[in-house]
Each structure stands twice: as structure tokens, then as C-alpha cells.
Amino acid sequence: MRPRRLIAIGFAVGSLLGLGLYARRGRGTERVDLYFADGSLVSLHSDSPEAALLLVHARDALQAAAK
Amino acid sequence: MALRELTEISSQVESAVLFDADGKVVAATIPDDRAERVAASATALLEQAEQIGEGDLTQIEASTGDGSLFVVKDGPMRIAASTSAEATAGLVFYDLKSCLREAAEPPPKPKPAAKPKPKPRTTKPKSDETS
Numbered sequence: 001m002r003p004r005r006l007i008a009i010g011f012a013v014g015s016l017l018g019l020g021l022y023a024r025r026g027r028g029t030e031r032v033d034l035y036f037a038d039g040s041l042v043s044l045h046s047d048s049p050e051a052a053l054l055l056v057h058a059r060d061a062l063q064a065a066a067k
Numbered sequence: 068m069a070l071r072e073l074t075e076i077s078s079q080v081e082s083a084v085l086f087d088a089d090g091k092v093v094a095a096t097i098p099d100d101r102a103e104r105v106a107a108s109a110t111a112l113l114e115q116a117e118q119i120g121e122g123d124l125t126q127i128e129a130s131t132g133d134g135s136l137f138v139v140k141d142g143p144m145r146i147a148a149s150t151s152a153e154a155t156a157g158l159v160f161y162d163l164k165s166c167l168r169e170a171a172e173p174p175p176k177p178k179p180a181a182k183p184k185p186k187p188r189t190t191k192p193k194s195d196e197t198s
Binding site: 033 | 081082084097101104105108109111112115116119120122123124125126127128129130131132133134135136147149152156160
């Protein structure tokens with residue numbers, strides 16, 4: 001295999017890995033924090049089913065606010 | 068702090084909607100149709116979030132890739148605000164709570180019209196007349 005070809009394959013694999021990591025990082029920033037009157041806080045990350053339900057409403061509100 | 072001033076003072080708040088427990092819009096910095104949709108979504112968000120934790124839910128911060136939605140509840144009134152993704156939660160919550168508190172206060176009563184001042188006496192006192 002030619003060295004040029006190896007470089008091209010390496011570049012493609014690296015790009016895919018980078019894209020995957022970037023997408024994963026972006027998804028990780030999604031969360032819902034619930035603050036209660038007694039001072040307690042419940043933080044739900046996007047991978048939890050509860051957060052997924054709440055984020056649907058949040059996204060809808062943000063979409064309406066931004067239009 | 069009036070709702071209009073909120074977006075001016077708090078640079079992180081992009082839009083805000085003040086609404087009641089039924090989701091009826093009281094005031095907003097965005098057009099009515101959009102404000103109603105924000106209020107409806109925020110009401111649904113609050114109702115669903117209240118089922119998750121135990122206790123009295125007062126504030127929500129929902130962060131998405133596109134931005135964050137803040138919802139604050141105080142008595143019968145609620146306020147929802149949209150910000151950029153990197154907003155400082157403490158500052159936004161403080162501004163929203165101040166705005167809610169001000170909205171809950173009754174409007175100041177108009178001052179009664181000032182009574183006309185009594186005219187200064189021009190006649191001399193009686194004691195001077197007798198002498």
C-alpha cells in the first residue's frame with residue numbers, strides 16, 4: 001500500500017473519530033436542573049428518560065422564543 | 068424590574084415571558100403567538116418536572132445545545148426566559164426572581180391631589196384693633 005493512501009485512510013479515520021467525539025461532547029451538555037424550595041437540587045442528564053421528556057418541552061419553548 | 072427592563076439589564080436574557088399558573092401570558096418581550104407557545108411549553112415542563120422530585124419545585128434550568136431555558140415559579144406567577152447556551156445560572160435566576168417579585172407587587176396608588184394652601188391672613192389680629 002502506498003504511503004499516500006495510508007495517510008488518506010488515517011486522515012479519514014481520524015476525522016470520523018473526531019466527529020464522533022464532538023457529537024458526544026455536544027450531547028453531554030444537555031441537562032435539566034431542578035431546584036426545590038428546601039434548597040435541594042436534582043440534576044438530570046440527557047441520557048436519563050426523565051430528562052428526555054423535559055428537554056422536549058424546553059426545546060419547543062426555545063424554538064418558539066428564537067423565531 | 069419591569070419585564071421590558073429585564074432584557075436590557077440582564078444581557079444574558081434573550082427573551083422572557085411572564086405567565087400565570089394556567090399558562091395565560093401576562094407580559095412578554097416577544098410577540099403574543101410566540102409567547103403563548105413558550106408559556107404552554109414552560110407550563111408543561113413545570114408540570115412534568117413536579118412529578119419527578121419530592122417537594123416544592125421553584126426553579127428549572129434546561130440546557131440544550133442551542134441555548135438554555137430558565138423557569139421560575141413564585142406563588143401564582145411564573146416566568147420563563149431563554150438565554151444563550153453559556154449563561155450564568157445564578158445571575159439569570161436572580162434577575163428573574165426580582166422581576167417576578169416586582170410583578171407580584173400591587174401598582175402604586177396615585178397620590179391624592181394636593182390641597183390648596185390657605186391664604187396668608189391680611190387682617191390684623193383683634194388685639195391690635197382694640198389698642
